[in-house]
Amino acid sequence: MTFLLKQIFSFLKLLNSDTGTNQIAAGVACGFILGMTPAFSLQTVLVILCMFFFRIQIGAATITAFFFMFPAYLLDPLFHFIGQKVLELESLKELFTTLYNLPIVPWTRFYNTIVMGSGVVAIVSSPFVFIFARILIFKYREKVLENIKQTKFWNAIKATSLYQWYYKYDSLYG
């Protein structure tokens, strides 16, 4: 939990800085994949490992996964429909039969309509999500953040000793 909170604070800090745009966008894309997947499976583990070993913003991924869980639940009938169509493709039947009888692969639960449907949708959409997230981050920094920094309220906060103390601490220990 502490790790997660730390990651979320780090995400907010990074979002409000000038750096890490790609990290956050990749985190959002990974979170999108995680949020769309209906249950814990092998591909979930793979995505988590990717997040862990590559410089992907875990906080962004966590928040995005949490927010995408709800629309994913509503989209289940659509995923079921897409998954059914894919799994019933005669041309892929042999491939699926081979995969089904291979070791480890069944742990992905690809044979489930919702896992297959959501997987297809999430993987195909993830590059677009990445690009869209980047655009949104730039827009946020350009429009929202700059405007907030000009407000009297923000200037008043900056003038407090608590903020000064935090700023000093942050510059020393990061």
Next chain:
Amino acid sequence: MTDINKSEPVKIIKQKGPIRFEAIIPFFLVCFAVWLYFVLFFDTHFRLGLEMGLSSGNGAETNIGSVRTSFWNASLDIKNIQLTDPENPINNRVQVESVRFKMLWDALLRGKIVIDEASVNNIAIQTPRKNRGKVPPPLKASDEPSAAQKLAEKTLGRAADKLEGNVLGDVATMIEDKGGKEQVNLVADQLKSNIRAKELEKELKEKEKEWKSRFESLPKPKEFEDLSQKLKDMKFNTKNPVEFAAQLKEAGRITKEIENKFENLKATGGLLTGDIDKYGDAIKDLEKIAKDDIDDLEARLKIPKLDTKNLANVLFGPEIFSKVNMIENYKKKYEKYLPPKKSKEEKAAEKLEAHERAKGKNYQFGRPMSYPLFWLKLAKVSSTSTEAGFSGDVLGEVRNVTTDPKHLGLPITVNIKGDFPKQQYTGLSAQLTLDRTKDQGVDTLLARIGSFPVGQKSLSNSTDVKFGFEKARGGSDIKAQVIGESLEMTVKNSFSEIGYQIEAKNKIVDEVLKGVAAGIPVVTLDASVKGSLKDLDMSIRSNLAEAIEQGFKKQIDLKIKEAREKLNKFVNDAINQQKQKLNAQFNEIKSKFQKEIDSKKAEVDKIKQQAQAKLEESKKSALDSGKKEGQEKAKEKANEKGREALKDLKKKFKL
């Protein structure tokens, strides 16, 4: 947060690459911690978990010596399993020296558990424990009677746990004539037949009044005589047609009235006779009630039914009930773990799809011989006899225990053979087949014990007679088949080298039982149980029961006859007087009414016939006079016509 507006020197952050190298060490640290946990603690925690699970299943404390798991070999070794006997916690119900399982990695990587080979070594029964095992308080028993209890109630008319095996005690009581004297202070007034006779007597008095009033409402002979006289006095005037017609009408009315009264008399008389006869039948029913009274008294006075079937049921019934109970209990237990029957939709989906899920649908792209979710291919069981507990030289194997027998197409089989030399159990074999490959499960058990010692076994235990085996050697063959909810079981037991225990206060009983025992060196017991588990039928045959029946037949038949006669006399004496009085009263009333009704009927019939004759006579005379008048009229009419024809001719010829 970083303030970009501040003019202070900004800390230069070194640009990091896409790979999070700083996470590699923590990751490996976590992996190392997991590995360390599995090496140091997992086996202990797994052992504790197993102990908890087995204790819950066993219903008493279960201990496991050690558990060793191997990740690379996918194997599991469990040593020294001790399951406390809940009924005798100082002993183990079962003790197993070692159990070994080896799973297939190939199946594990596919998310399936396939145990390639398992072995269970050195099983011992009833071994002493170091410490008394903990037993949880018993749960409240179900109110629903078991199949064995239902069978006992059906066969013996009482529950098996209330069966005291005292049938020979009842025989002794009968021979000594104790029961005859005690004859349960029977009060004649309490007999159902006597109570009914008194009720009938009371009813008869009321009926007599009713019949009398109905009899009085019948038409009196005087009324018929008056009507008859009226008819006789009538003089018919045939000369005057108007008067004659009126007289005929009146005569018809009187005859009709007589007929109506006669019909009324006939109907009411018939009803009265029917009612009287019905009451006569009620008096006859008294005999049936008296017979029921006698049967009831026989049961209350415990007059034994000394037939072979009943004797065999009472002597050996409890042994068969315990076996039925055992099969029923095991069926309940293993059914929990066997997969339920698949629905039609699931069967249809088996071609490509498996089953509907809460979310989505799982497709199966399986090959015919792919692994089921769980499959224990082979488990070998072996044991070597030791000095402690109930241990023996046993060899056995369990094959194809699986969660999906239909998919596998193989039944679960258990084959065990062995001897327990210390306990003198030899020639043990059991073949159990649980076939769930088809829609309806077929479970078959073939079990045999070549020879086993029989300790003290009481067949009949009462204050007057104690009869049973002091010691014997037994042999047993059991065949049982459970198809769905129906059970078919045959048990063939034999007991040889018997040392009988015979203690009887009565000399005759003692002599008879000793004679029976001397004549039967081998006691056989053949039983069969068949039917639905909810309603089983049992049949037991034993040469001991036949011999006891023959031995006691002469004496007991005589005594039973005597006792029955006594009972018959008691009941008959109690009700005969009442019955005779009732019959006499009834016959008197019946004859009185019947006689009067019959005489009335005869008298009225005579009057009716007379009236009808008179009417017929008057009609005939009227017809005769009518005919004469008619002839004269026709003659005159013909003359008239002749005259008219002559007149016409004269006119024609102008004469």
